[in-house]
Amino acid sequence: MAPPFAGGEEDEEARWCGLSTDMMEMILKHLPIADHISVSIACKSWRLATSDIILPALRAPWLLGSPMASTSLSWGFYTSSNGGQSLGLEIPTEFQRQWCCGSSKGWLMHLREPRNHSQYYEAHLLNPITGATVELPPFPPTVIKGVISTSPFATDFMLAALCFESTNFDKYVIVYQPRHPRRKKILIDNAMDIMFHHGRLYILTDLAELLVGVFDPRWKVSFKSIPTLFEEEGRHPDTYWGKLVESNDGVFVVYCTITTGAERQQLKVFKIKEWGRHHRIVEVKSLGDRTFFVGPFSDGVSISKMKSSSKLNIIKPDHIYYITGSEYSLWAHCMQKRHTFRVEEFKMTGNILEWFIPKLEDRSNLMVVTPTHSTSLLLTIIIVMLAVIGQCLLGWLSI
Structure with missing residues (x-):
């Protein structure tokens, strides 16, 4: 997977909007509820990606x-x-x-x-x-x-x-x-x-x-x-x-x-x-x-x-x-x-x-499309995403 900010502005938007639902769900598990809300309202593509994800804090x-x-x-x-x-x-x-x-x-x-x-x-x-x-x-x-x-x-x-x-x-x-x-x-x-x-x-x-x-x-x-x-x-x-x-x-x-x-x-x-x-x-x-x-x-x-x-x-x-x-x-x-x-x-x-x-x-x-809706949120997602990818790689290497 290419780095999120590689390429021009259009490539940047496409990469953020192209995150899979599985990847979004793995990221959301590591984010607080305030970031859950920011993700869901950042752009239409992220809204669609999170529409099928049940956030526990929203149940009550x-x-x-x-x-x-x-x-x-x-x-x-x-x-x-x-x-x-x-x-x-x-x-x-x-x-x-x-x-x-x-x-x-x-x-x-x-x-x-x-x-x-x-x-x-x-x-x-x-x-x-x-x-x-x-x-x-x-x-x-x-x-x-x-x-x-x-x-x-x-x-x-x-x-x-x-x-x-x-x-x-x-x-x-x-x-x-x-x-x-x-x-x-x-x-x-x-x-x-x-x-x-x-x-x-x-x-x-x-x-x-x-x-x-x-x-x-x-x-x-x-x-x-x-x-x-x-x-x-x-x-x-x-x-x-x-x-x-x-x-x-x-x-x-x-x-x-x-x-x-x-x-x-x-x-x-x-x-x-x-x-x-x-x-x-x-x-x-x-x-x-x-x-x-x-x-x-x-x-x-x-x-x-x-x-x-x-x-x-x-x-x-x-x-x-x-x-x-x-x-x-x-x-x-x-x-x-x-x-x-x-x-x-x-x-x-x-x-x-x-x-x-x-x-x-x-x-x-x-x-x-608002890929830079919140700079701090994007930085958090990048860090969490890299950590998730690292965990997946470590799990794959241990097999």
Whole structure:
């Protein structure tokens, strides 16, 4: 194999783009996750070479965190399956001091205080993997959670933000779509969580009522109400929190009755069943091979065939993982044993934490070929590649 930088610039590009999938996989095994991401977004040929390679750190959701004691926000990413270790990735500097109020389908929603003393804040979407940004219309500073329906570059893109009135704390939802100049404000009594699924807006209230909103081409929304989760039990718990979770085969509702001590929290899971135009909620006793991840301002997500990527074996199937407590500690609920416990192996305490699902397929800002996208990365790959070739030669000579 000829040296990577032998020949002219065109030969150089051809050699980097011509690395085989086997060689790329051998190289990636020796690189940290930050370099995994850089390789996958460097150019189209490297993207294709890495598309069939399953990176262990991408199997489980990441955690977005910022030290609470810090005077300035410094958002960075940490592993959820390897004890909260840093991934060595931070969001761009211009977003570090902005408040992150949404983590949805691979994008983050950020709010920044306006420069003209307006009552509304500047809002942006950020894909921290590709670096793509989307400017949004101004939003009120009281956004609790922002969610999106799909990629903001899709024609059917919508964004919904759960907000509250600063005077009386009444909740409401703002829905935005670029094709419609006016945002839609929906007043919802006691809204607790929101989520998009297949273009529908799901709203969970603290009265355990679930509303399903459908938008027509004229930008009108009609809601269907699904019976309360506690209809069969005949009573409503005094205090509880509820979260919506999206899965490939439907929508789930996780709710937890709050009692004294986190260990005594009782979680229940319900799945929304559809029969034609009718909806029904049924309790689920097991998640099967699924793992649920829920958080304050992130989409609730379901991941199938969850396997830990480290010897710590923190993340397991048929479990629900969530963040709670003043120290933002990680807790888990085992569906099979009906047991709630703190994940002691997870050491990221004293930080603001939220789930983030990396999306690598949105590559709107990729160049056609960028063999020198990162000089340090290329030097690392050269060193690793030479080491791999040396190991192969030594193995061949020993035969």
